[in-house]
Amino acid sequence: MKKRLAVALLAAAAGGAYWLESGARPRxxxxxxxxxxxxxxxxxxxxxxxxxxxxxxxxxxxxxxxxQMAERAKLAAMIALATSPVHVTPDGGKDRYGRLLARxxxxxxxxxxxxxxxxxxxxxxGGPRRGWCG
Numbered sequence: 001m002k003k004r005l006a007v008a009l010l011a012a013a014a015g016g017a018y019w020l021e022s023g024a025r026p027r028x029x030x031x032x033x034x035x036x037x038x039x040x041x042x043x044x045x046x047x048x049x050x051x052x053x054x055x056x057x058x059x060x061x062x063x064x065x066x067x068q069m070a071e072r073a074k075l076a077a078m079i080a081l082a083t084s085p086v087h088v089t090p091d092g093g094k095d096r097y098g099r100l101l102a103r104x105x106x107x108x109x110x111x112x113x114x115x116x117x118x119x120x121x122x123x124x125x126g127g128p129r130r131g132w133c134g
Contacts, residue, residue: 031085039054048099053112054123063133069120076114077111
């Protein structure tokens with residue numbers, strides 16, 4: 001009985017450590033603690049975070065127009081991240097690159113909304129992505 005209890009407690013502790021490491025808890029970062037890697041990827045205190053609900057152009061895209069849009073999306077995200085606390089809510093584990101999949105809010109508003117409104121990102125719900133080169 002004691003051995004089973006010890007094994008159960010050890011397994012729970014290991015699972016809890018994984019839960020914390022996997023970033024499964026929502027977390028708030030101070031303004032400036034997160035930086036934009038690109039329009040839909042952030043670095044928050046050394047952890048890569050992929051916004052699950054938008055798709056932004058790639059910095060090294062397929063055409064000059066995509067590259068320019070990607071720079072504008074990154075800049076817009078950088079400005080938002082620098083001025084207000086950032087709330088990261090995990091939503092589905094990690095992607096194939098090891099980035100935490102999450103929803104991100106800045107000053108209480110979803111970070112993707114202004115990017116979409118400016119035409120610098122598209123809503124994304126998974127699956128294939130459309131190109132940005134026309």
